[in-house]
Structures are given as structure tokens and as C-alpha cells.
Amino acid sequence: xxxxxxxxxxxxxxxxxxxxxxxxTLGLCPLLAVTTNIVNGAMLSLATILVAGxxxxxxxxxxxxxxxxxxxPIFIMIAATLxxxxxxxxxxxxxxxxxxLGIFIPLIxxxxxxxxxxxxxxxxxxxxxxxxxxxxxxxxxxxxxVLLGGMRELLGNGTLFSGIESVLPAFSEFRILPESWxxxxxxxxxxxxxxxxxxxxxxxxxxxxxxxxxxxxxxxANC
Amino acid sequence: xxxxxAIDTTKGSRVEMTEKFHRNEEQNKPDRPELPGxxxxxxxxxxxxxxxxxxxxxxxxxxxxxxxxxxxxxxxIGPAIVLQLSIASVTAxxxxxxxxxxxxxxxxxxxxxxxxxxxAWLIALTFPPIAPWWLxxxxxxxxxxxxxxxYGGLGQNPFNPAMAGFAxxxxxxxxxxxxxxxxxxxxxxxxxxxxxxxGARSLDALTSATPLDALxxxxxxxxxxxxxxxxxxxxxxxxxxxxxxxxxxAAAYLLGGLWLAGRKIIRWHAPAGFLSxxxxxxxxxWLSDPERFASPLFHVFSGGALLGAFFIVTDPxxxxxxxxxxxxxxxxxxxxxxxxRVFGGYPDGVAFAVLILNLCAPLIDAxxxxxxxxMKKK
Numbered sequence: 001x002x003x004x005x006x007x008x009x010x011x012x013x014x015x016x017x018x019x020x021x022x023x024x025t026l027g028l029c030p031l032l033a034v035t036t037n038i039v040n041g042a043m044l045s046l047a048t049i050l051v052a053g054x055x056x057x058x059x060x061x062x063x064x065x066x067x068x069x070x071x072x073p074i075f076i077m078i079a080a081t082l083x084x085x086x087x088x089x090x091x092x093x094x095x096x097x098x099x100x101l102g103i104f105i106p107l108i109x110x111x112x113x114x115x116x117x118x119x120x121x122x123x124x125x126x127x128x129x130x131x132x133x134x135x136x137x138x139x140x141x142x143x144x145x146v147l148l149g150g151m152r153e154l155l156g157n158g159t160l161f162s163g164i165e166s167v168l169p170a171f172s173e174f175r176i177l178p179e180s181w182x183x184x185x186x187x188x189x190x191x192x193x194x195x196x197x198x199x200x201x202x203x204x205x206x207x208x209x210x211x212x213x214x215x216x217x218x219x220x221a222n223c
Numbered sequence: 224x225x226x227x228x229a230i231d232t233t234k235g236s237r238v239e240m241t242e243k244f245h246r247n248e249e250q251n252k253p254d255r256p257e258l259p260g261x262x263x264x265x266x267x268x269x270x271x272x273x274x275x276x277x278x279x280x281x282x283x284x285x286x287x288x289x290x291x292x293x294x295x296x297x298x299x300i301g302p303a304i305v306l307q308l309s310i311a312s313v314t315a316x317x318x319x320x321x322x323x324x325x326x327x328x329x330x331x332x333x334x335x336x337x338x339x340x341x342x343a344w345l346i347a348l349t350f351p352p353i354a355p356w357w358l359x360x361x362x363x364x365x366x367x368x369x370x371x372x373x374y375g376g377l378g379q380n381p382f383n384p385a386m387a388g389f390a391x392x393x394x395x396x397x398x399x400x401x402x403x404x405x406x407x408x409x410x411x412x413x414x415x416x417x418x419x420x421x422g423a424r425s426l427d428a429l430t431s432a433t434p435l436d437a438l439x440x441x442x443x444x445x446x447x448x449x450x451x452x453x454x455x456x457x458x459x460x461x462x463x464x465x466x467x468x469x470x471x472x473a474a475a476y477l478l479g480g481l482w483l484a485g486r487k488i489i490r491w492h493a494p495a496g497f498l499s500x501x502x503x504x505x506x507x508x509w510l511s512d513p514e515r516f517a518s519p520l521f522h523v524f525s526g527g528a529l530l531g532a533f534f535i536v537t538d539p540x541x542x543x544x545x546x547x548x549x550x551x552x553x554x555x556x557x558x559x560x561x562x563x564r565v566f567g568g569y570p571d572g573v574a575f576a577v578l579i580l581n582l583c584a585p586l587i588d589a590x591x592x593x594x595x596x597x598m599k600k601k
Contacts, residue, residue, distance in 0.1 A: 184361075186395040195369065 007132060014136025020113045021144040021197070022204045027111045030104045031145060031197070032190045037153040039163040041145030043097050047086050047105055049138030052114050055079040056122035056134035063123050075118045076109065083109045096166030113137060144200070151196050156188035278377070282337030284488050285534065288479035289344055292530070295475040299468040300352060301404050303415035307347040310356050310419075314363040315343035322372035338377050342366050345385035345534060349527055349574070350392070351403045353418040358399055362388040382581045383541045386574040393569065401570065405431040406468040407459045434466025435526045436570040438517060450514040455521075465524035473529040480533025489537040492549035497532040498523060500557025508565070522561060526571035531560070535573065541581045548584075548591040556580045 020026045027048075035041040058078050059066070066074050087105045090098045098105065108114060117137050122130035153159055158177030165172055186192045296304050319339040323330050333339075346362045366388030374380045393400045404415065432440065441454035455461045462470050483489045501522055508516035522528060527535070536542065536553045543552040556576045563572025 182396055182399060184395050185397075186391050189394070 006129065010129065010133050011136045011139075014133065014138075014140045015143070016140070016204075018137075019140040019144060019204070020137055021141055021148075022201050024113075024116075025201075026113045026116065027141065028197075030107065030111065031148070032193045034101060034104055035145050035149040035152055035193055036156070036188055037159075037162050038146050038149040039097065039161060039167060040100055041149035042142060043090075043094070043167065044101055044104055044108075045138060045142035045145045047090065047101075048108055048111070048113065048141055049135055050086050051079060051082050051108050052117055052134035052138045053131050054082050054134070055114055056117055056130035057127050058082070059118045060122040060125060060127040060130035066123075071123065072115075072119075075115060075123075079114050079118065080109045094167055097163070100163065100166075113141065148193065148196055148200065152187045152192060155184045156186075156192065157183055278336045278338060281488055282341050284483065284486060285341050286337060286344065288483045288488075289348070289476075289534065291475040291479050292348070292472055293344075296348070296352075296472045299471055300406060301415050302412045303352045303404070303419060304347065306416060306419055307350065307352055307354070307359055308344055310359050311343035311347040311363050312340055314360045315339040315367050318364055318367040319372075322368055322376075326372065326376065328376070333377065336377070339367060341534075342371070342384045342388075345530075346388050348530060349385065349389050351400060353402060353404050353415050354399055356419050358392060358396060361395075362392045364388075365391040378540055380540055381584075383535060383538045383577055386535060386577045386581075389574045390578055393574070401432070401436065403431060403433050406466070407431075431460070433526065433570055434460055434469055435564060439565075439570065442515070451517050452514065455517070464518075464520045470524045473524045476529040476533060480529065483533060483537075489533065490546060490549060492546045493536045493542060493553040494532040496550035496553025497536045497557040497560075498528070498553075500554035501528060501532075501561050502557075504558045504561045508561075516565070522564070526564065527573040528560070531556075531573040531577065535577055536580075541577075541584060543584050543587050543591070545588070545591045545593050547593075548587045551587050551591065552580050552584060555583070 014020075018024060021028075021031055030044055034044045055075075055078055059075055062078075083106060086108075087098075090101075090105060114134075117134050121133045125133070150160060153162060154176055158175060158179075158181040160174045160176055161171065162173040184192075187196065293304065293308070316334060316339060320330055320334055323333055343363055343366075346366060347359065350359055350362060366384035370382050370384040370387040371377070371380045374382075431437075437457075437460045438451070438454055441457075442449045442451070458467065461467055464470055465473065480489070480494060484491050484494065502519040505516065505519040505522040509518050517525075532553070536556055537549075543549045556573075559576035559579060560572040563569060563575050567575075569575065
């Protein structure tokens with residue numbers, strides 16, 4: 001029973017309360033760069049889910065063997081190994097999307113999300129819970145990036161799911177706005193991502209404030 | 224304020240004090256409804272000598288000063304500008320009302336203060352007069368909703384709303400923002416109105432490049448042999464000193480601006496700084512090679528230079544406070560506008576120059592703070 005409550009708490013934190021993009025505002029650089037459409041955002045988030053889950057799992061299993069003084073380099077090396085593995089897998093199975101995401105897959109390792117979850121959670125908890133914590137944090141990133149990518153793609157290009165054929169060859173993009181839509185380029189460019197992310201954070205705070213019946217709390221921005 | 228903190232005198236905690244402080248701050252915001260006849264000191268920079276300097280009085284006079292430019296514009300370029308002005312005004316008032324309602328502010332004093340109308344008119348005057356109606360609407364929404372109200376409303380916005388709306392649309396819709404009506408054979412009002420409201424945009428017969436754009440293209444396309452004098456010989460595009468017809472619109476803006484300066488609604492520092500900066504750098508380039516660079520007179524009467532000098536650089540909210548600061552602000556904007564205009568990729572640089580200088584305004588203010596009255600300068 002306690003275990004179940006813990007799992008529920010892990011997921012509510014990862015998906016909503018401590019959402020990496022909307023509350024902790026971690027990993028903004030890949031967020032701005034890859035959310036030009038849904039598919040790119042989703043694929044980077046899926047890679048992050050795998051890295052965060054597996055890295056937390058491995059570190060948690062080894063946590064009694066890792067000396068406290070040099071834990072950070074060891075964490076990074078474990079995570080970097082996994083990132084390289086996933087980078088190579090994506091290069092061989094989804095080479096189209098791998099070319100688009102480019103440097104941002106290896107850069108998952110410099111993304112504070114992975115290291116933050118290892119340091120804050122995996123170094124103190126068991127492997128199964130740590131794995132779920134990493135996955136839930138990545139899943140929080142997934143829905144945020146899909147929503148943001150969808151809005152940017154719709155406004156900037158008038159389509160949804162463009163580029164999906166390089167992941168799922170059976171599907172093709174949906175055109176929502178007419179062909180004559182000239183494209184609101186601002187939302188394809190990074191400033192548009194900032195503006196829409198700000199609206200999403202404001203919306204999240206508004207919902208949270210309405211839910212709690214009190215003033216929205218302050219976020220601290222970093223990374 | 225959604226939460227009302229319980230007043231507990233036994234625990235006069237710090238949190239409570241800060242909350243009280245914030246509440247007071249909230250009430251002291253410059254866009255709080257002003258009493259009739261009171262001076263809006265959050266909005267108008269010192270010296271506060273003239274009486275009755277309410278936001279409404281200032282804005283109405285700014286609108287009046289734009290009228291000569293609008294009349295010349297409608298006569299020479301096309302009456303479609305009146306349609307654009309109406310579209311922009313209606314959108315601005317609706318957006319202003321919606322944002323005031325969302326922010327829980329009083330509607331009447333802000334809707335009638337005219338500041339939204341000034342933003343709307345500046346957007347209409349800087350956009351191509353045959354831009355589709357939704358483009359103008361997007362420009363006004365970017366200006367009023369995002370640049371003005373999301374930053375705290377009148378008196379709080381760090382950027383000039385009209386220029387931010389213009390820049391957002393220029394970056395987003397470069398093709399539509401560079402379709403200007405031809406001045407040699409001005410299209411009929413009905414044709415221009417059809418371009419605004421109709422869907423079809425095959426307007427090659429109707430449109431031409433702006434004088435600045437045409438000069439830049441002529442110099443680039445003709446290669447090393449191209450000269451300014453040869454390019455300016457094209458009387459279909461150029462008039463006496465700058466663009467045909469456009470130079471008269473610019474002259475009318477100058478007239479309105481001088482009237483504003485004479486009424487002390489705007490101070491002379493920012494326009495003088497802007498025009499001297501623009502003239503200085505264009506004169507330096509022109510003297511070094513008159514066949515590669517157009518004359519200072521051409522640059523002052525082209526594009527948004529005169530509109531910018533008197534109506535945009537002089538924005539009291541996003542500009543500087545002291546006279547020296549205003550001059551530095553205008554001077555740097557003039558130089559930057561020339562650099563973007565001549566060496567950059569966009570046809571005109573006034574909007575981007577003003578936005579970049581908006582970012583520098585707090586720094587300029589800090590460096591040009593005048594000494595306290597009666598104290599010596601250190």
C-alpha cells in the first residue's frame with residue numbers, strides 16, 4: 001500500500017507538480033531547438049525517458065558501491081554510456097529523425113534533468129522506484145514537448161505530425177490549416193517557443209492556483 | 224490578488240509585511256485609473272511643469288499630429304490606409320478591453336486614454352496599406368496583448384508595442400510585409416480594398432518595392448558597375464530627394480512632429496538625436512563614396528525615419544528619461560537604423576533599432592541620471 005502511494009506520488013511529481021519543463025524549467029535548450037514539430041519533440045523525449053529511467057536504475061543499483069566524494073563523475077559516466085548506446089540505436093533504426101535531432105541526443109547528458117533525478121532520487125532510493133522516477137520525469141517532458149511542438153507546428157506550418165514517416169512509415173502528416181496559410185514564422189523560431197512556453201507555464205500556474213485556491217507559487221528558473 | 228492574508232498582529236511576520244508592500248505596489252501602479260486632470264507622473268518624465276498633462280491629452284495631440292501624414296498618405300499612396308487605420312483601431316480597442324477585463328482593471332479610463340489608438344495607428348502606418356486584414360490584426364494583437372498588457376500595461380512595457388508588433392510580423396510574414404502599392408499608377412480604392420479583404424494575392428500589377436528596397440536591389444543586382452545616381456534616375460520610384468510620393472508623406476510627418484515638439488508634448492532631444500545620428504553616419508558613408516551610398520537627405524526622407532524620429536523614438540514608456548538620455552537613445556537608434564537599413568537584410572532598420580535601444584534604455588538611464596537639484600555634479 002505504501003509502495004503504491006509512493007509510485008503515485010512519483011508520477012504526479014514527474015508529470016505535473018515538478019514537471020521538468022513547466023516547473024523546474026530544466027533542459028530549455030533542447031526544448032527551444034527541437035519543438036518545431038510534434039515528432040521531433042516526442043522522439044527527443046522518448047530518448048530522454050530511456051536515458052533517465054535506465055541511468056536512475058543503474059545508479060540506484062550501484063549506489064552502495066559509489067564513493068560519495070567522486071559520485072558526480074561516476075553518475076555522468078554511467079549516464080553518458082547509456083546516452084551513447086541510445087544515440088547509436090537511434091542512428092541505426094531511425095536514421096532520418098536522428099539526422100534531424102543531431103547534436104541534441106548526445107547533449108541529453110548535459111541536460112540537467114538526468115543528473116538532477118540521479119542526484120536527488122536514484123542515489124537515495126531502490127532501483128525499481130528510481131527507474132519509475134526517471135521514466136515519470138521523462139514522461140512529463142514528453143507531454144510538454146508534444147503540446148508545445150504541436151502548437152508551434154500548427155501555427156508555423158499549418159500541419160501536425162510532419163516528419164512522422166521517418167519514424168512510422170505507414171503514416172503521413174496531417175494538414176490542418178489550408179495550403180495557402182503563409183506560416184507564422186515567429187512560432188517556428190525560438191522566440192515563439194519562449195512565448196508559447198510562457199503561456200503554458202502561466203496556464204499551469206493558473207490551474208494549480210485554482211486547484212489549491214490560493215496565489216500561484218513562484219518558480220525558479222535555471223539551466 | 225486572490226488571497227487576502229489574515230491580519231495577525233501577534234505574528235507581524237516578514238511574509239505579511241512583504242505582502243502588504245506588494246499590495247501597496249499594486250495600487251501604485253502607474254496605470255491605475257487617474258483622477259481627472261491629475262498628471263500621470265508614472266508616464267510622463269520630468270520636468271512636471273506643464274499642467275493638465277494627462278495621458279489622454281498627450282495621446283489626443285499625438286493622434287492629431289499624425290493627421291497631416293495620414294491625409295497625404297491617403298491622397299498620394301491610396302485611401303486604403305483609412306481602412307487599415309479602422310481595422311487597427313477596432314482591433315486595438317477590443318484587445319485593450321479584453322485584456323483590461325482579464326486583469327481586473329477599470330475599462331473606461333484606459334479605453335479612452337488613447338494610448339491603444341496611438342499604437343494601432345502607428346502599426347497601420349508602418350504596415351503595407353494593402354496588407355491583408357488579418358495581418359494588421361495579428362500585428363495589433365502582438366502589440367497590445369503581448370508587448371503591452373502581458374508586461375503590465377500602460378507605463379510598464381519595456382518595448383515599444385507598435386514596433387514589437389511590426390517586427391513580429393516582418394519576421395513572420397516577410398513576403399506579405401514587402402508588398403507595397405505602386406505609386407506611379409495608384410490602384411483604385413476598390414482594388415486596394417479587395418487586396419485587403421480578398422483572398423487572392425496575385426498583385427504583381429498592383430505592387431512594387433519601397434524606394435529603400437528598390438535602391439538596395441538595384442545596387443546589388445547590377446553588380447560592381449551600379450551607381451546610386453543611375454539607380455535614382457528612375458523617376459517611377461524616386462522623386463526630388465527620396466521615394467516618389469513617400470517623400471511628401473515623410474514631410475507631413477515632419478510637420479506634425481514639429482508641431483508636437485512646439486507644443487512641448489514631446490521633447491526635442493530624441494528626434495534631434497535620431498535624425499543627427501542617421502544624418503551623420505549616412506553623410507560619412509556618402510562622402511566616402513557618393514556612388515555607393517545615398518545622400519543623408521535621401522535617408523532622412525526614406526522609410527520610417529521621420530515617423531520614427533517624432534512618433535516612435537519619443538515613446539515616453541520604452542525610451543529614456545533625462546534629456547541627455549533621450550538624445551543618446553535617439554542618436555544610437557539613428558546609427559543602428561542606418562546600419563541595418565544599408566548593410567542588413569531587411570529593407571528598413573528603424574523598428575529593429577528602436578527595439579534594441581529599448582533594451583539599452585535602463586542602462587542609459589542609469590548612466591545619465593541628472594544630479595539632484597542644488598547638488599553639484601560629481
